[in-house]
Amino acid sequence: MTADTIAAPRSPRAAVRRKGPNLEKAGWLYMRISGLALIILIFGHLFVNLMVGDGIHGIDFAFVAGKFASPFWQWWDVLMLWLALIHGANGMRTIVNDYVTHAKIRRVLVWALWLSAGFLIVLGTLVVFTFDPCLGLTEDSVAWLQEVCA
Template identity: 55%
Template sequence: MNQHRGSQDAARLGSYYRRPGSGSNVELFAWLFMRWSGALLLVMIFVHLFVNLVLGDGIQQIDFAFVAGKWANPFWQWFDLVMLWLAMLHGTNGLRIIINDYTETSRARLLLKTVLLACSLAIITLGSLVIFTFDPCPDNAAITSLPDFCP
């Protein structure tokens, strides 16, 4: 009877239950990542919305000069970078789970996950480049659209 109870618990926990010597904890780590990244993303999104929309003049203040002024501070560059990475990895992991659940053949599953990985890496790479190569004072820009610290 006790052994039957253990198999019920294993079935209830699904793929997150790991018996000794049964492989890796990849799905457990993916499950934990979804919980922790989701909670952290909620906090970061509300901070982002508060700083951008509540402080200052609200939505009217958001323009090129606002973003340039914000990204002149390394703290906001890293904040936005971490938010981008977390959001992309969280969403990619969620789509990976959906692909695993709803794709019939292993060949289609591999193809979809390969496309998902390529798209996610491209967005993370491009977003990171934009954040760290952003020029707040571009040449030939209208003076009215530039932040105050530009010459």
């Protein structure tokens, strides 16, 4: 036997590159970009809800109804919802890929993650865009909300 016929003990393994999009790279980039966007969206959300007006004491049904009457705040909250759920599901997918060794179990868990994130995205989006402040009227809020419901 010669040194040419025996592989070196620490020879690098050749990386196999599949054709098509690099989904791991896309997921990695998404985590960084969505994380930055979420910082802006979340701190904007917290600033408006906690610092403007009466702060935490001013948050009630009428406050939420007033915010959701504006398309700007509807889209702000939906964007925050979508980015946060996809960001979280992608992070969980990474953890599942790192720690679950059985391929079928890993596939089932990743599918369950994406299905649950998709369900919550659809449900949350429906709540934001179909929110009707007139359905939750009480005697105390009728006067304030009459303008919104008219």
